Structure formats: structure tokens, C-alpha cells
Amino acid sequence: MRRGLALVTVVLCAVAGCASVPSGSQVIGGRITNHQQPIDDPYVRVIPVGPGRDWDPGKIITAFQAASGSFDGPNGDHKVAREYLACGGCWQPGISTVVYDRMEQTSVQIGGAHASVTVEVDQLGRIGSDGQYIADSHRFKATYQLRQDAQKQWRISWLPQELLLSRNDVNRAFRTLDLYFFSPDPQVKALVPNPVFIPMVNRTWLSQQLVKQLLGGPTTWLRGAGVRTDFPGGTQLRRLDISGGVATVDLSRQARSGDLRNMSIQLMWTLRQLREVDQLKLEIEGKPVQVPGVGGTVQSASVWSGYNPDGQGDAPRGWVRTADGRLARLDSSVPQVLLPKLRVSQPAISYDARQVAAVSKSGDTVTVTDMTTGATRVVLHAKLAGGRFCKPSWDSRGNVWAVESNSHGSRLWEITSGTTKIAVDGWTLAPYPVRALRISRDGTRAAAIVQMGQVSQVQLGRVDRAPTGGLQAEGFIAINSDLSAALDLTWRDADHLAVIGATDSNPSPLLYDVPVGGGTIQPMVGPGGDMKAVAAYPGAPLLVAQHVSSPQPLDNVCWLSDKYGEWKCYDRTSAPAYPG
Amino acid sequence: MRIPLKASTRRGLSVIRRLARAALGATQARWRRSIRVRVVTTTLVVSAIVVAVLGVFLMQQITNALLEAKERAALLQLDDGVGIAQGRLATGPSDPETLNDVVTTLARRSGTAGLYEVILIDDRDPGINGFSSNAIKPDSVPARLRLQVERAPASNPYRTYGRLSYDDGTSTAGLIVGAKVNAYQIYYLFPLTQERQSLVVVQRTLFGVGAALMLLLAAIASLVTRQVVIPVRLAAQSAERLAAGRLEERMKVRGEDDLARLATSFNDMAANLQEKIVQLEELSKVQRQFVSDVSHELRTPLTTIRIAADVLYEAREDFDPLTSRSAELLQSQLERFEGLLADLLEISRYDAGAATLDAESIDVRELVLRAVGDTEDLAERKGSKIVQQLPGEATMAEVDRRRVERILRNLLVNAVEHGEGKDIVVSVAADRDAVAIAVRDHGCGLRPGEAHMVFDRFWRADPARARTTGGTGLGLSISKEDARLHGGWLQAWGEPDQGCQFRLSLPRVAGAELRGSPLPLVPPEVELRRAPYAELKLEADA
Numbered sequence A: 001m002r003r004g005l006a007l008v009t010v011v012l013c014a015v016a017g018c019a020s021v022p023s024g025s026q027v028i029g030g031r032i033t034n035h036q037q038p039i040d041d042p043y044v045r046v047i048p049v050g051p052g053r054d055w056d057p058g059k060i061i062t063a064f065q066a067a068s069g070s071f072d073g074p075n076g077d078h079k080v081a082r083e084y085l086a087c088g089g090c091w092q093p094g095i096s097t098v099v100y101d102r103m104e105q106t107s108v109q110i111g112g113a114h115a116s117v118t119v120e121v122d123q124l125g126r127i128g129s130d131g132q133y134i135a136d137s138h139r140f141k142a143t144y145q146l147r148q149d150a151q152k153q154w155r156i157s158w159l160p161q162e163l164l165l166s167r168n169d170v171n172r173a174f175r176t177l178d179l180y181f182f183s184p185d186p187q188v189k190a191l192v193p194n195p196v197f198i199p200m201v202n203r204t205w206l207s208q209q210l211v212k213q214l215l216g217g218p219t220t221w222l223r224g225a226g227v228r229t230d231f232p233g234g235t236q237l238r239r240l241d242i243s244g245g246v247a248t249v250d251l252s253r254q255a256r257s258g259d260l261r262n263m264s265i266q267l268m269w270t271l272r273q274l275r276e277v278d279q280l281k282l283e284i285e286g287k288p289v290q291v292p293g294v295g296g297t298v299q300s301a302s303v304w305s306g307y308n309p310d311g312q313g314d315a316p317r318g319w320v321r322t323a324d325g326r327l328a329r330l331d332s333s334v335p336q337v338l339l340p341k342l343r344v345s346q347p348a349i350s351y352d353a354r355q356v357a358a359v360s361k362s363g364d365t366v367t368v369t370d371m372t373t374g375a376t377r378v379v380l381h382a383k384l385a386g387g388r389f390c391k392p393s394w395d396s397r398g399n400v401w402a403v404e405s406n407s408h409g410s411r412l413w414e415i416t417s418g419t420t421k422i423a424v425d426g427w428t429l430a431p432y433p434v435r436a437l438r439i440s441r442d443g444t445r446a447a448a449i450v451q452m453g454q455v456s457q458v459q460l461g462r463v464d465r466a467p468t469g470g471l472q473a474e475g476f477i478a479i480n481s482d483l484s485a486a487l488d489l490t491w492r493d494a495d496h497l498a499v500i501g502a503t504d505s506n507p508s509p510l511l512y513d514v515p516v517g518g519g520t521i522q523p524m525v526g527p528g529g530d531m532k533a534v535a536a537y538p539g540a541p542l543l544v545a546q547h548v549s550s551p552q553p554l555d556n557v558c559w560l561s562d563k564y565g566e567w568k569c570y571d572r573t574s575a576p577a578y579p580g
Numbered sequence B: 001m002r003i004p005l006k007a008s009t010r011r012g013l014s015v016i017r018r019l020a021r022a023a024l025g026a027t028q029a030r031w032r033r034s035i036r037v038r039v040v041t042t043t044l045v046v047s048a049i050v051v052a053v054l055g056v057f058l059m060q061q062i063t064n065a066l067l068e069a070k071e072r073a074a075l076l077q078l079d080d081g082v083g084i085a086q087g088r089l090a091t092g093p094s095d096p097e098t099l100n101d102v103v104t105t106l107a108r109r110s111g112t113a114g115l116y117e118v119i120l121i122d123d124r125d126p127g128i129n130g131f132s133s134n135a136i137k138p139d140s141v142p143a144r145l146r147l148q149v150e151r152a153p154a155s156n157p158y159r160t161y162g163r164l165s166y167d168d169g170t171s172t173a174g175l176i177v178g179a180k181v182n183a184y185q186i187y188y189l190f191p192l193t194q195e196r197q198s199l200v201v202v203q204r205t206l207f208g209v210g211a212a213l214m215l216l217l218a219a220i221a222s223l224v225t226r227q228v229v230i231p232v233r234l235a236a237q238s239a240e241r242l243a244a245g246r247l248e249e250r251m252k253v254r255g256e257d258d259l260a261r262l263a264t265s266f267n268d269m270a271a272n273l274q275e276k277i278v279q280l281e282e283l284s285k286v287q288r289q290f291v292s293d294v295s296h297e298l299r300t301p302l303t304t305i306r307i308a309a310d311v312l313y314e315a316r317e318d319f320d321p322l323t324s325r326s327a328e329l330l331q332s333q334l335e336r337f338e339g340l341l342a343d344l345l346e347i348s349r350y351d352a353g354a355a356t357l358d359a360e361s362i363d364v365r366e367l368v369l370r371a372v373g374d375t376e377d378l379a380e381r382k383g384s385k386i387v388q389q390l391p392g393e394a395t396m397a398e399v400d401r402r403r404v405e406r407i408l409r410n411l412l413v414n415a416v417e418h419g420e421g422k423d424i425v426v427s428v429a430a431d432r433d434a435v436a437i438a439v440r441d442h443g444c445g446l447r448p449g450e451a452h453m454v455f456d457r458f459w460r461a462d463p464a465r466a467r468t469t470g471g472t473g474l475g476l477s478i479s480k481e482d483a484r485l486h487g488g489w490l491q492a493w494g495e496p497d498q499g500c501q502f503r504l505s506l507p508r509v510a511g512a513e514l515r516g517s518p519l520p521l522v523p524p525e526v527e528l529r530r531a532p533y534a535e536l537k538l539e540a541d542a
């Protein structure tokens, strides 16, 4: 009897234990979900609505403008906005997109069953049908024709073919992503990013469009730089499926004749920008293909990390110029002077950190110094009247680029293998003074600050060979119309610049992150003083040279410690440099 | 409409049907015969019902608890969001960019797992009806909820369940909560995928556990019934064996439980029974011995009496009529006495198991002829004629000549005595294994039930008349024993005023087992008359 009672108690306790949650346990690590959801990084869309009853033409146009900011419908073809049109097919907004800042309706004329509305916008730039953004700020005028339909409702019967989107619409509805291509020089292993604007119809559409654009080749602008793509002409995307971190790309049969390795590299680098993609599985005509050098059909991103457009290996040390003009390396809290005899101004370090190119104090000669031997050679003298060199720039092949400018124009020089100087013939910026020029690591693009009248603009150009065989630097386009007074710039990585500059709305110079694709610039917190120069290298802290006036006037170079998010400075230094 | 089937299909179908019927029959038979099958099936059915009811109840409880928790969390999240939105939108009508920012902020708070989607409705700007996060379609907010939220005072939350539809055409069940902030409506849409998954896991577990429980219960029931049924089955077997005459059969007694008690009492019963039967056997043995002894003892004095009576009988003419009559009576009753004594001795020989078969191969017809010859005189006196129906060829059989002659003589005498002067038919027939001899008379016959009693010792239909006909009442008993000694049958048929037929069937080979008889027991003409058609026919003839 007593034993029975004890048993009942034990059972009851056990049952009660089942119904309770643990009040203590071991510490368990790991995420609850095993792979990243495609939802992360949420996006927001507007909910467009069709026209209301008895709206006047002005309201119709305003509402149409607002509704056309939504890429709704199965292919992002503005299904709802088309309800405002009298004709469904008369509007093909794929041609180009006008990005504007402010819009106003300047005139509304109504005559019987017809009306016309004129709209004026402050254009910032245009996004081409290939996704390339070109900053081009001017006033743009668009006229809309309307007519009344059978129910006496106003509908748009004629309209400009461009899609007019406000800057905010573009920020919301577009994503800037890079397409990756091979550098024209087969010796250079790094990929060249080609930033494009793709409308965010939805996540799957975005990723499909990204691959389609990659298959379609570089934008017309970058095509001029001669970048290589390994997808044979006519290759189509049959299917793209992203699940569990693996992107399965199914290409049409034309892809058989392409180099599987190179196609995989381009696909992987392009697709890994999407957070949900970690691995790639390449298929041709539905059959998985084995890519040479990869075990299994699923390739992980790390296999192709050697093609990083930002280069590989550890971030190099930064260099500065000390107060007495010597070159010092930032090894510890005190800059280390390595060559006591060398005096430099505006030093530029080669990618192998063996040579340093510098401009003489007067600014009219360029010298190259071998850092192992300490031997210095003067390689370039100014040719223009009153010509001054700005800071030279190295490319990854070991060539030095230097631009010489006076108040009327500029000339570009290339110094190959440290000795031979070549004047670059196809230099489209020749009529303008150039304040800074930096060649991208892959050697295909050049970022420059161009003085155009009162405005010093950030422009991006191509470096390539003319059909005649001579070098040329051409195709310069403005990438931003906000920055009106740029002082210095550097490449942060393959598709971002760090620029010290001022905007119209904020005249004091700030540090900006500028995507070369034309996306929105982001101000960064600077060290606080009067900024003069900036140096950057992927993975290394940003170096900013500044002048502080209190407590005493002083030049220093500061670096952003990523540990504490604060600026640390080396007093009495200037002219910061990283290899490049 | 019936679709004509191919012959092969039809055949296949019929085979299936037959198999199914056989299976059903087998199942029914098992159900009827086996307690265990019944108990296990009942347990299975009952436990299945209990488990199903319990499972449904549990499932409901868990679903409710899960959804309640979800609703609470959703309302808290919405509260949070409404607070943030109120902070940002407090300063009068806001431009689309602020709204966009608010939605982005709220959507960011949903986390990387995409806990919920946000929809902000703002119907004051032409062309735009608000903002939505990610791929959610604005029509995922049901009209009934929108109506409520629109009408309600600010920041009163409402919730409902509905389907969340997405741009890519998929949709899932979801919880939608909403509230009004200034002139705007904010909706949070929670997909219930996680909850569904949890419920599926719970459901699967419940199914598994339920099935396991059912099987376990069935196994327990099977085990328990097995423990009960096996002793019962053993008891049944023992009882069967006991019934078959194996009196030494006993059950094993294990333990002290009810079944052990059953075994003990069964054994007690068997022991008592055995004791009684042994006692009875002893008793009858003693009696038989007594009869045999008495018969033997009587023989010697009887011989002496017989000699004396013979002398008296020879000299009866010399006596006065009364004395002479007495001598005659003495003579005849002595003959009867001798016969009775002979019969008694014969019977007691059987009882003692001392009767032996002296078989030889003989033509049965010859035996019949001889027996008929012996009784012909008597028949003539009674006015009966004996008709013989014998087969044309010899019908050989291994029989004991003396015993079969005795049987036939007895049957014939009986037939003559009870035949009321009518014809007597003796027929013989044979097949591969057996021979049969039937004696048919048309006398007074037998009343129902007497057909078996005629073979009892000292049984007579009319005891009073018996004295005159002079039978001992032992004749048929001895004949029956004789037939049995051959491994044959002696059977009687009779109906009042229809006469009798006695049939003797014997195996052709001594000691072989008899399976059937070449002659019918009931005379064919009687059998025919009994059949309804035959009656009709008779009437028609008349």
C-alpha cells in the first residue's frame, strides 16, 4: 500500500516535470536557423494605386509620378502606373531613368477634352538601360499630353519615354550591385567591378536580373576599357535557384564553349554580393558541370578568393611624411623612418612596397626611389608652362601614373618599369586642370578630381589602349553631382572612393564615402580638423591628414581605429600613403 | 450501365472475391474461436478511440497555447512599433520620405529572420497608398481588419488571422495585427510558418506515441490473455482426453492462483470419476464371474436331472395322465433351461473376453442355404415361405462358420416367429470390401425406438407372449456380439405392421475395418414409399 503511494507520487512529479520549462541549463552556442534567410536587409516598396474619380490633369500627373516609383507587376513594369495611361504600350520606360532632386509643375493647360502638363525637374543624372549611372546635373523639362476618355476621366496620352524618379525613389527602388569582369591585362588576376543600378522588383527578380546583366556583358561605358568576359555570346540564363546558401545557375548550351573556371569566378563574385549566396553550383542545360580545380559540383566562395578585386594578403602598413620631409612607416605608435637620407613630398608607395614615387618640393619633377638600395632617380620633368605634378599613382603592374596641370589644362604621364616615361595621348581631361588622380588597383579605371570652372568634380575614367596602340585615359564621367568642391580622393576598395570634399548644402570639407557606381554618397566622421589628404587600402584603417589650429597649429595624420571607433593621430606628420 | 468485362478479368475478380470471402471466413472463425484475438482486437479498438480523443484534445490545447503566445508577442511588437512611429510622425503630416524611413526602421526591427512584415497605409497622397516591406502584397491585410482599425480610436490594436500573400505567388497563413497612428495605419504581418512547423512536429510525435501506446496495450492484452488462455486450453485438452476414456489424465498444478484451483478441482474430479469407474468395473466383473460360475455349477446337476427326466419321459405312457403330462412338461422346460444355460455360458464367455474368431474363407451363400434349410420346417409350420435372393456367383468372405450360422439361424427363427405366416426374404449382396445378409419379414414389426432395444439382454417386446414362443431373450445379444467379433455390424429396422429387416454386414477380410454395407438397412420399397414423389405416383396409379 505504502509502496503504491510512493510510486504514484513519483509518477505525478515526473508528469509535472514534463509540463515545465527548464529553469537552468548548459550554455549552448549556435544560431537557431541554420542558414541566412533571404529576408535580411529588408527593402521597402510603395503601394501604388490607380487614378481616382474625376481627378484634374495636374493631380493625375502627380499621382502618376508617385505611382511610377513602384516597380510592381511581374517584371517590374509599373502595372499600376499604366492605369493612368490612355494607351498601355505607348510607354517603354526601360530606355533610361532620370534621377531628379526636385519637381514642379510649371504649366497646366486644359482645352476641351485635351490637356497638357509641363513638369520641370532638377536632374541629377541618368541611369542608362544597362544600369550605368552618369551624373549630369541640369534642368529637365517634360511635357505630358492628356485626354478625357469615354467616362470623362483624364488619362495620359503622350509622355516622355524616360522614367522620372526622385532621388529617394531611386534609393528605395534600386540596388547598386557590381558585375565582375576580368581585367584586360591577362597578367592581372584581379576582377574589375562594374557597378550597375538594378530595380528591386523582388529578391528573386533582382538576383536573376543580376546574372542576366552579367551574361550580357559590361555596361557600354566599361566596355570601352576592354574588360574581358568569359561567357560566350548568346549565353542565356535558363534557371537561377537560390536555396540553403547555394545558388544554382543553369546556363544555355552556348556556355559549353566558354571557360568553366572563368565563368564560375565571374558568377561567384557577382552572386556573392547577395547575402543569401555562399556557394555556387554551375549547370549547363540542366546538367551540373565539374569545374576544373574544384572538388564536387558545388563551389564555395573561398575557392575563388584569389581573384579578389581588392587583392589578397594582409593589409600593408601605412606611410607618412614626417615634419622634416622624411618617409616613415606606421609600424607602432611612433612612425619609423627607414631611409634617413630620403626627403619626399607627396610620396606614393608601389604595391610591392619596394619603390616610392614622389614629387619634388617645387612640384615640377617626379622621382622614383628604390627603398632597398636608397637610389633615387628623377624620372619626369614638368613640360607645361607652370606645370605642377599632383601625387603620383602606382598600378599593380609597377607603373607610375602622374598628371601634370597648370591653370589651363593637364597632361598625363605613365612611367613604365620605373624608368621609361610615356605621355598618354588619349587624355580627355587635357583642357582641364586635374587636382588628383588615382588609378584603380586593376589598372582599368582612373578616379580624378577635375577643376571645371568653379567646380572641382569627381570623375571616373577608363584607362585602355587606343585602336592605334597608344595608351589612353578617356571616357571620364561624373559619378556624383552633389560634391562640388573635392580636395583629395583615394580608392577605398575596387568600387568605393574616399573623397574629402564639400557639397553645395555643406560648404566645409567633409570625408565622404563615394560609390563609383553613382549611388548615394555617405558622409563619414572625420578626425575633426581641417582635412587635407586621405589614403586608404582595403582592410586597412583610413589615414587622413589634417591641420589643427588648437591647442597649437599642427599637421597630423590620423587613423580610424576600428577597435574603438575613434581617431588616433601621429603628430607632426602629413602626406599619408598606402601602396597604390 | 455495366461495362462488359473480359473473361480473364472476370475470372480474376471472382478469384479475388473468393479469396476475400475465404479470408473473411477465416477471420470470423478466428474471432469466434480465439478469446485472445477477441481481447486483443477489442483492446486495440478501445485504445485507438481513447488515443484519438486524447490526441485531438491535446492538439487543440497546444495549438491554442502557441497561438496565444504568438498573439501576445505580436501585440507587444506592434506596441513597440507604434511607439516609434508616433515619435517620428508626431509633427503633423509627414512627407513620403519620413514614412518610408519609418517603415524601413520598423522592418529592420523585424530582424534577420524576417519575423514580420510591415505595411503602413497612408491614403492622402495621390498615386500612393502607403509602404510595404519586402515582398508582402498589400492585399494581405483583410478588409475587415482595415475597417476596424480605420474606425477605432488611435493606437487601439486589433488582430486577426488571414493569408499572407507574397509577390512570388506564394502565400501562408499569418497573424495580422494593426493599429492607427495619427492619420496612418500600421500593420504587422506575422507568418505562422514556425508555428505550423512546431505543430507538425507535435502532431507527428503524438501520432507516434499514440501508435506505440496502442501497440503496447495490445501487446499487454495479448500477454495477459495468453497467461489466462493457455491454462484454460490445457484444461480443455485434459477434459477432452478424459472424455475419450483416458482416466489417468491429470492437469499440472502451478502456483496458487485461481487457475491452479481449477486444475486441482479438475484433478479431484478426474480422480473421483476414475475411482467410481474402477469400482463399477470391478463390480460387473464380479457379477459376470458369478453368472459364469453359476452356469457352470448348474450344468452338472442339470445333466443328472436331464438323464432322470429322459427316463421319466420315456416311461410316460406307463404313468397316469397327470403324471405323464408332468413328465412332458419337465422335458420341455428342461430343454428351455438347457438352451438358456447354453446362451448364458456363451454370453459370459464374451463378457470374459474369451471368445475367439475361428475365421475361414467360405461362400456366404452356402451358410445362408444351410440356415434356411434348418428353419424351413418351422416356417412351414407357421405357414411362412422363405424367399432367397442370392447373387449368381460365389461370395467369399473370411468368417467364423459356426457364429455366422448361429446369427442367421437366430434371425430366421425370429423372423418366422414374428412373421405372422407371411413371406420371409433373405437377400445376400457383396461389394469389394464387404458382404451383407438381410432378413426381411412382414410381421408385427417394431415400435419406434425398439430397433436398438432388441439387442439388449433379456429384452422382449411382449414379455407375456415370450414364454410360449420359448425364446430366451438372449439370441440377438449373442448375435450382436458375434457380429462385433467379426468387426461387422448387426442392425435392425422395423415399423409397426410393416415388418422388420435385420441386416448383417461383414468385412470380406477378417479384421478389416467396415466402411459401408452393400445392402440398405431400410428395405427399398419402404424407402420409396416414404419419398413424396413416390406417394404421388402411387396415388396416380390408383
Ligand SMILES: Nc1ncnc2c1ncn2[C@@H]1O[C@H](COP(=O)(O)OP(=O)(O)O)[C@@H](O)[C@H]1O
Binding pocket: B410, B414, B415, B416, B418, B419, B441, B443, B444, B445, B446, B454, B459, B460, B461, B462, B466, B470, B471, B472, B473, B474, B475, B476, B477, B500
Ligand atoms: N423379426 C422380429 N419381429 C418382431 N419382433 C422381433 C423380431 N425378432 C426379434 N423380435 C423381438 O425381439 C425380442 C428378442 O429376441 P431374441 O433376442 O431372439 O429373443 P427370443 O427370440 O428368445 O425372444 C423378441 O422377444 C421379440 O419381441
Ligand SMILES: [Mg+2]
Binding pocket: B410, B413, B414, B471, B472, B473, B475, B476
Ligand atoms: Mg430369438
